[in-house]
Amino acid sequence: MLQADEPDVLPLWFTDAERGWIARTVDPELAELAPLGERALARLAIAPGSADIVLVAPRAPELPLARRYAAVAARPLVIADAATLGVALGGRRPRSVTWFPSLDETDLAGSLVALRGAFAARLGHAPALGALTAETVAQLTWLLVKQLLPRDPREATLTFASTSETSERPSSSLAVLGTDHKVAEVVRRLHGAAGTLLINSHSRPHCGILRVADGPVGLCGLASGGAGGRCIDGSACYFGEAPRVVMQDLRAPRVLFNGCSTANIGGRRADYLPRAAMVSHAALRSQARELVGNVRLVLSDEVDLDWFLAGSALGYPPAQGVELIEAARRASGREVLASALYFGDAANPAWPAEGVSQGEVVIDDDGAAVRWASLDRVLVARVDGRRWAELAAADRLHVSGERPSHVIVAVIPDPWGDRSLVLALPRGEHARGGERAGALTLRLRPLAEPIDRALGETLERAVEHVRWLEALPSFATVLAGASRRLEAELVQLRRIASSRMNLLMLRELLDQVWLDEVRAACRFDDAIIDEALVRSRQSWDVVVEYAHRLHAVPSATASTCDGCGSFATAVDYTDHASVGIERTITGCGHCGVVADMPVCALRVRILSDDLTYAADRVTGRVEITNEDDRPRRVALGVAIAMGGELLPASVARTTVILDGGSASTFAFQLLPAAPLTQFLALRAFLASEGAFGVAATSILFRPNRIA
Ligand SMILES: [Zn+2]
Ligand SMILES: [Zn+2]
Ligand SMILES: [Zn+2]
Known part of the structure; x- marks a missing residue:
């Protein structure tokens, strides 16, 4: 019949049993047609145009239908696949391309990328593309006829369903459904929507999931609508007996379903989901004459719908509007390859826009x-x-x-x-x-200089330092969970820094994020110093706790002892488990270990010339140097190892903020509660951005020396 010489007649194939369905989803009068009956349309909903081509692959079962459709619409027919497109197009630069994907297509995502690539190679960009397809040739005739029929004025209303808090955004004249609505109401209103329906939710190829106030709403692709809680082949439906949206019962003539695989039309796996169960086919056999979905998994976002709406308001037809979605996804770093696909005639006009x-x-x-x-x-x-x-x-x-x-x-x-x-x-x-x-x-x-997004390095290092300390028995309690907490903050701030979702005051925002980062990096410094001071009252040698973890780099540098000025050796160590942890331990033959510091731009030194000591009092100054090119916050504490309790008038603890390239001193005064009478170590502890170090010197407290 398709071979007959009557190219301006478009067939509409259905059985007697399907008359009711055709009456509801296509047209009541056409549903009455007798076999071989004809009806002439005075005016078509689609416009003819020599720049709007119809594209179909050679030898495809849908080729005769595509030929009829092109003839009815008075459009050029281009018979080609992605490989032969260049030659077939010749000098044409089509404004829109109405594409008939193969009816037995099993990899639409791959075909779409290939087709767009072929057009881009020819035209420099992908064209406005609309796909016309269905489960069967007969059902394809339904979709084609729907493109031609005059439109109903009620189509102008808009319903927007999304998983975001609807109260957070102005709803304008739109009917907006979201997380603050209940399942029953969402189902009722999605079924009832008679205009344009925009949905943003998670989806599988056969079933969407929209989470609202009192549970998930299913958007079911099955012809059965999941009746009796049954999904494909009697398997159990995720939504049980709960009310759900049956995609093929939608009344909306225009549907945008922004979820994963909502434009999937069938795959290669024979054991998998039947084509008829796909939400795309289900929507296209409903009253919808147009559908926008995604051919594969996407990081979909409500903003995709906003871009589409914005494009519609600017007058972009849906076949162009999907390109705005793609451009927005690229700009926000979510997608590179196209996923959004418009089903419908590519020359169909812009969708109504409200809000x-x-x-x-x-x-x-x-x-x-x-x-x-x-x-x-x-x-x-x-x-x-x-x-x-x-x-x-x-x-x-x-x-x-x-x-x-x-x-x-x-x-x-x-x-x-x-x-x-x-x-x-x-x-x-x-x-x-x-x-x-x-x-x-x-x-x-x-801006003359690009906004610096390289945030997080400082906190990343701090996480490593804190995690390292957390593993030592001495700090296990005071730092319990600390590195995990900092890591969560690191993830959060790196997300903000890499996000391309919001440009407003971005530089100012990132400046603030940097301050937050430094604050987070320093969060546990005071607790580390406090713990070191408390533990120092008794015998405490933290090096014993990590000595076995360290691995000496086999070269020692000649150094000078800060305590006595003699020759000392500085040995570099790396950690067996954390490669980022590096320490330098400086030892003097007379004074012992005089410094055990993380490799960093900070230096701490007990100034030996200023040191005075007696059994009941030790005073002196500690020098801190910041060789970094930025300010550093440093927590400091001074203690006598095994020195016991200190009297309240002692000055043992401070916090300094040092500009880059500057130095400062801290005058300490330790007043032991019990007199000191033996050979002991004086230690100055430093903590900054999670890094912990110590400088030390030894003092022999003679019993006869009382100040
Ligand atoms: Zn189901
Ligand atoms: Zn998904
Ligand atoms: Zn020394």
Whole structure:
């Protein structure tokens, strides 16, 4: 029948049993057609155009249908696959490509990447692409006819379902469903949505999962809708008997389902999920005539929906809007290869957009200003020139604005012109009720130097030092869990530093993050010194606890004893377990171990010339030197080993902040509660950013010496 010479007739194949389904999902009048009956459409919902091509692979079962579709739409038909595309296109530069993937496609993700690559090689970019496919040839005719039929005006309403807190963002005129709604209501409203449906949730190929207030909502791809708590072949459904959204029962003519594999149409594994169970096919056999999904796993984010909405408000058709999603994912470092795919005629018009406000742009000498007269869920603006997005990608764009903690800003290149797109998303209080009337102005300014994102090295080293100390019996209690806590903070701050989700006041934010990092790195320094001082009252030799871990680098450097000025040896050690832990131990033949320090830019020295001692009093000064190129906070403590309790008037403990390249001294005064009468060690402990060191000298307390 498809071979008949009537190219302007598009078949619609269904059985008598399917009439009810066709009436509901395609058209009630067409459902009444007798076998071989025809109905002429006065006006088509799709526009003809010589720059809008129809693409189908050679010898494919869907080729005759694609030929009819192209003829009806008065569009050029290009018969090619990715390998032959270049030749088949000839000199054509199509504006849009309506693609018929193979009906027995088992690797759509791979085919999509190959096809986009072939177009990019030819045109320099991927075209606006729309795919038309179904489980069977018959069902493909349903989808094709849906592209042609006039649209219902009710399609203009919008429903937005996402896993974010809906109360955190202005909902505008949208119906927004999210974590603060209940399962039953979400199911009812998703089924009832008669306009555009935007969903952001986790998904498997056959089943989406949207977590809301009282549990997860299933978005089921099965024709049975998971009745009786049964999934494929009678296996148990994750959602049990709970109410769920049955994808094929959706009323919405336009559906964007941003989750993993929501555009998967079938795979190679015969033992796996049947094609009919895929959420993509289920949505396309519902009333939906258009669908946006992802062909594979993605780091999907609600912001993808916002970009799509923003694109729709700017007039981008869905086949172009998905490219905005891709550009946003690339700009935020989430994706490199395309995953979002639009099902529908590539020349279909822009989807209705609500909750989007467009900003005014003023370019001046030092940058650009974007002003939104009123706030809404999504704020978008188009700025001439790609360079703004390129600056953002190179960390050389400074974006400033009011109340930065309440607005998220992204800048991406417009895939469809020499422009940049600015997106601003108000959050929290700023986004609610009364404040929506407020305006927002953002200033974009190029930076001469890129923003430094290299954060975390200091804290990373601190984690290593603290973990090392934590392993020593002396510090096991006081530092219990400390390295794990610091590591969690390290992860958090590195996430912030690497995030490309928000450009607003990024440099200022990272400056603050750096301060937080140093504060975290120093968090346990005081506790380390306090513990060292307490333990020093009794016999305490911490070196014994780690000596077996250390491995001497077989070369000792000649050094001078800080205590007596004699020849001393400095031996470098590395740790057997933590390669980053390096220490230098300096020994003097007369004074013993005079320094046991981590290899770092800090130095501590007991000034022997200033030292005075007697059985009931030891005074002197400790010198701390910072050879780092930045300020360092140093916790210091001085103790006499085995010296017992000190009287309260003692000065044994301090914290100093030293500028880079500077030195300072600490005058200490130790007043032992019981007189000292033997050969003892005086120790000065240092802790900075988790690194712990000690300088020492020996004192012989003679019984007759009382000050
Ligand atoms: Zn299920
Ligand atoms: Zn997933
Ligand atoms: Zn010495």
